[in-house]
Amino acid sequence: MVTGGCGFIGSNIVQRLVNEGYKIIVLDDLSSGKKEYINDCLVEKKCEFIEGSITDATLLAKIMPKIDLVIHEAAKPDVRASKKNLFRDFNTNVTGTLHILQAMAQNQVQKIVFASSGGTVYGETEKTPTPENEPFAPISHYGASKAACEQYLSSFSSLYNIEVISLRLGNIYGLPSNHGVMYDFFWKLEKNPSTMEILGDGNQIKSYLYVDDCVDAHMCALQKTLKGHTAFNIASIEGASVNEVAREVVEAMNLSNVEFTYTGGKRGWAGDVRKAVVDISKANKLLSWKPKVSLKEGVKSYISWLETEQNK
């Protein structure tokens, strides 16, 4: 089962799994995901789609007996809005994850790959690149929700002998994403190609990762057997500043002489981590995973897709 399989990352995972011949059930409540993202798979009946929420225990009790392994991507993904939407996001992200885990335990489902968040769980640690054994100190409710999930993944793993792999993802970008810094930059520049406003001072540094590399990591986690709860940072090798990203977007759009203006301050918004760069050597060692797509190539592909979409 892929939860959130109609979302940005989930739909990419579903397509890869279908291509590799896996038999899958997609669970998505379509609150932010779209069925059209996995349209090919649905039309050709290559996967089963169930519209529903991970907070629906009755539904999970019906689905879970058929499941061998769960890839859990469903979540309210908006870091910035999580301050305002505390209980809504908590209910989906944390309570929903507990329902998944409880249904797994009741049906002896033995493995889960969980989409955690390397960009938010560590908060503003001074240790960068941050290794997985750094204590959590989230500064956003979104980060807290993912960090809270990992606590229960740990207890479930131990109490029910469930294999848990938490992938602490960096800033994932690529098609068909319709949010995030590159998406915002694209639309700002479409409207006004001479001046662009950047949130904060532009020096915030994040580990951007192209979605194909993120899907690769999920496939590695799927295929690897590791006892207990193991967490991996999944991100680019080096961080990039928001200014660098802005320059790459400008280049990919074939623009020049764009003037950047800044809202100022060291964060883009309350709860924005200024420097989120993680150490990915553990995933390289234990999962034999590494990113393949450079920021330049990734931004180019994504912008090119946004341009095509816009002209549809």
Next chain:
Amino acid sequence: MVTGGCGFIGSNIVQRLVNEGYKIIVLDDLSSGKKEYINDCLVEKKCEFIEGSITDATLLAKIMPKIDLVIHEAAKPDVRASKKNLFRDFNTNVTGTLHILQAMAQNQVQKIVFASSGGTVYGETEKTPTPENEPFAPISHYGASKAACEQYLSSFSSLYNIEVISLRLGNIYGLPSNHGVMYDFFWKLEKNPSTMEILGDGNQIKSYLYVDDCVDAHMCALQKTLKGHTAFNIASIEGASVNEVAREVVEAMNLSNVEFTYTGGKRGWAGDVRKAVVDISKANKLLSWKPKVSLKEGVKSYISWLETEQNK
């Protein structure tokens, strides 16, 4: 406000606060606490008591405007039963804590002292004595619930500039506790003073701490100002095995030649940490706190109280 102020630890804190002249509101749903534990304070009207739950947001919205500082002790405390009672305990321990924090943020309450759990959040780490910067890896749902709370304490602290002190408590014992290993041993020996069954192999090691020392730590945390979220292990300097505790209880009860039998296995139950010994040097340094009561003295006081209670 002291939440869970009619519970075992909470009632001891309430009594100390009243003695030192603090004006307090006690919030307790009496699901496990008892009003008689703070009877003196109530009779002499030295504190206000409100019967209600920390999951009642409407009630919290009424109380919080009057509050300067929260000591948050309310929780479902049974580690062993937390496997069975996942959602009930999650709802009280985690969702309840979110309601407290949200009400604090909405009313600009600037400080909270939180009763976390040093005996369960770290799980079975090999690093003992365990320092506070060891990553969490709980093996019980109770431990996961406390670890999950700390994630939101971190995000709230950062987003609303709330001062948070998490006291990661060891195994607290003393009057008027009516659960735990010493309580169980006392009653087993009352029924049969010649043979006593010990859960596990008796070699599980925990950081037992007498409740008066635990109250001291809360007072230190109350009086100290620390920005952001700071966590402290609060426990005895050295761990003691379950066998040592059994011997102390036998001695305090003036028994001899008691034969111990064992249920076997390295844990008392599923989710029982085999060795939970924490490093308390940070609390000593930053809070100027240290435990004063030895295991021998503490067990003697507690057993003597249990004997008095029994004869009432």
